[in-house]
Amino acid sequence: MTPPGTTALQAAILVLVAAGATAVVLMRQPSRQVVLLSVYGLLLAVLFFAFQAPDVALSQLTVGAVILPILFLLTLAKVRRQEE
Amino acid sequence: MTPGVRRGVFLAGMAAVLAFFLWGLVGLPGFGHYPGPYGDVLNAIGIRQTHATDIVSAVNFDYRAMDTLGEEFILFAAATGMGVVLRHLREERERSAVDEARDRTDPGTSEAVRVAAITFTGPTVVVGWYIVSHGQVSPGGGFQGGVILATAFAMIYLAGEFLALKRISPVPLADAVEAVGAASFAIIGISALGVGAAFLANVLPLGHMPGEVDSAGTIALISFFVGIEVTAAFVVVASEFLEQTLIVRRH
Numbered sequence: 153m154t155p156p157g158t159t160a161l162q163a164a165i166l167v168l169v170a171a172g173a174t175a176v177v178l179m180r181q182p183s184r185q186v187v188l189l190s191v192y193g194l195l196l197a198v199l200f201f202a203f204q205a206p207d208v209a210l211s212q213l214t215v216g217a218v219i220l221p222i223l224f225l226l227t228l229a230k231v232r233r234q235e236e
Numbered sequence: 237m238t239p240g241v242r243r244g245v246f247l248a249g250m251a252a253v254l255a256f257f258l259w260g261l262v263g264l265p266g267f268g269h270y271p272g273p274y275g276d277v278l279n280a281i282g283i284r285q286t287h288a289t290d291i292v293s294a295v296n297f298d299y300r301a302m303d304t305l306g307e308e309f310i311l312f313a314a315a316t317g318m319g320v321v322l323r324h325l326r327e328e329r330e331r332s333a334v335d336e337a338r339d340r341t342d343p344g345t346s347e348a349v350r351v352a353a354i355t356f357t358g359p360t361v362v363v364g365w366y367i368v369s370h371g372q373v374s375p376g377g378g379f380q381g382g383v384i385l386a387t388a389f390a391m392i393y394l395a396g397e398f399l400a401l402k403r404i405s406p407v408p409l410a411d412a413v414e415a416v417g418a419a420s421f422a423i424i425g426i427s428a429l430g431v432g433a434a435f436l437a438n439v440l441p442l443g444h445m446p447g448e449v450d451s452a453g454t455i456a457l458i459s460f461f462v463g464i465e466v467t468a469a470f471v472v473v474a475s476e477f478l479e480q481t482l483i484v485r486r487h
Contacts, residue, residue, distance in 0.1 A: 162267075203267065206375035206376075207290070207292045207293075207375045207376065207377070207380065210367065210375060210376055210380035210384075211379060211380050211383060214380070214383040214384050214386070214387050215383055218387050218390060219383065219386065219387065219390070219470060219474070222390055222474065222477075223473070223474070223477055226477040226478060226480065226481045227477070229481045230480050230481050233481075
């Protein structure tokens with residue numbers, strides 16, 4: 153049930169983004185979840201690009217796939233140290 | 237509340253949200269069927285008026301520069317607030333915990349990560365500056381380029397060079413650069429008042445040809461200052477997080 157005006161590439165990446173988001177939620181181990189989140193961020197960037205929003209895709213690529221996961225990883229490291 | 241009741245409440249709530257979401261989705265225009273006149277008007281006159289071939293940048297830094305100024309100060313306030321909160325915690329920890337993990341050894345950085353990070357640091361800086369300086373002619377601009385530049389600093393950290401990172405990006409310097417970037421945006425806007433134009437009006441010469449790097453007047457200039465502000469803001473935030481994580485290791 154692709155809406156009119158959607159190409160096969162756009163439909164494919166929409167499905168991948170949905171799968172990626174589900175994978176992030178289903179992964180219960182936090183550090184692996186962060187890696188999946190980074191992959192999901194990358195998929196979202198491709199989605200924005202496929203839907204002709206290169207400006208947004210560029211921001212998403214760096215913020216969603218790199219900087220946000222780094223901040224999460226650092227927070228995890230900090231929390232783990234306090235637990236020990 | 238038993239788990240069963242809790243699950244019931246959750247499922248009922250989710251069903252309501254899903255119904256609301258689908259209801260909203262049905263009313264959306266299909267992809268590629270833009271209904272409003274505003275975008276069409278900008279596409280028709282934007283390049284002629286601003287000499288920016290990236291209409292997104294023209295909207296961000298000229299037509300709706302006021303909104304972007306607000307957004308930039310959101311980032312500025314967020315980075316400042318994070319600095320304030322984390323700095324307080326750091327003081328506390330430095331007094332209490334000297335070395336909690338004396339028995340643990342640092343696993344070190346793998347050679348593959350180190351080589352990859354060092355190899356990509358230079359190209360990342362080049363791409364970042366390209367995106368910052370070409371926002372008016374192609375997709376990108378200060379925000380996108382700024383975050384790419386900030387990832388270059390993250391690469392230096394990934395290469396295991398935390399001390400080198402501290403040397404090239406001391407927090408006071410990043411703080412100052414961030415403040416200069418944010419203030420310059422506002423000052424450019426106020427300068428337009430000096431020549432009798434509206435706040436944030438594009439008063440600089442537009443250049444002789446749309447699509448050239450020295451075109452688009454204040455769009456290019458604002459994009460540059462947003463670029464350094466965003467880079468510095470992310471460096472400040474990342475440094476504060478790093479300090480939080482590494483403070484024990486450094487003792």
